[in-house]
Amino acid sequence: MTVVVWIVEGTWPACVDAARAHAADRSDIVLVHVADEELAAIAHGAFAGLLGRGHPAQDPGSRVEQLAAESAQRLLQQAADRLGLPCTRLAATGRIEREVIAAAQDADLLIVARDGDRSRLGPHSLGPHSRFVIDHAPCPVLLVWPESAPDLSSIPAPPPHPPHPPHHR
Template sequence: MSVLVWITEGTWQAAVDAARTHTPTSADITLLYVTGDDIAATAHGSFAALLGRSHRERDPGTRVEALEEAAAAALLAAAAERLNHPGVTCRHRHGRVEREVVREADTADLLICVRDGDRNRLGPRSLGHATRFVVDHAPCAVLLVWPEPAPGIDSLPPAPPEPPPHQP
């Protein structure tokens, strides 16, 4: 069994704990973290547009990329340590987050991800944009977990009114 665990800031512990709880010890587990390229690209672009191109060593985009790499490595290392699974693979990708996760899930039997939206009530808003895209487009089974205990059933909105009976 091949399991892909999508690691994100703020919810990675729940994803790792779900992998520990719901996957067999014989599973091949890959921890995936994806860095969106938009922040570094913005820093590179602002430097080129506003500050000129003559001193590339001053480009803040290069520093942003280095910080992103270090943060991703630290997060993946913490997740691997928490998982404590022999032979776990850590993978760091760059690009559109939701699309990179779906691409990586193409070879997985199971994708584990965590709700990242409204945590106060049940429903579709409990998923952020990227997670909604991944859940809708994943080419494998998906285990979607709450980062903390799920809200109670009383968080459901009221049912819509019943339509009047059809009169012939």
């Protein structure tokens, strides 16, 4: 059984704990972190637009890429340490949601944490990346709360319904 665990800043501990709790003893666990390709591209573009393309050594986009890679490696190491089981660590860069889907292509389970509004139950508890991943996952998904789930009282009241028209016979 292959279990892919999506490692995201702020929510990864819950995913790692879920992997430890739900993965079979002989599971292949893959920890996946994806750096957004747009961050470095924005820095490259801003530099080129402001200072021109004549000074590539001063381009902050390269430094952003380096910092993102170092951060990903640290985060994956922390996740592996918390997991305490043999695992594979995968650091990718690209469109976040598509890279996660690609990593889960041959998986038997994908573990994802809620990353939106976690103060109440409902669809807004999923951010756009996690919503896409859940909707397009090529395998079963275990969706976890990064902390305790909100109380059921956080569900909004149902909308008022108009009265039913009388039945005529």
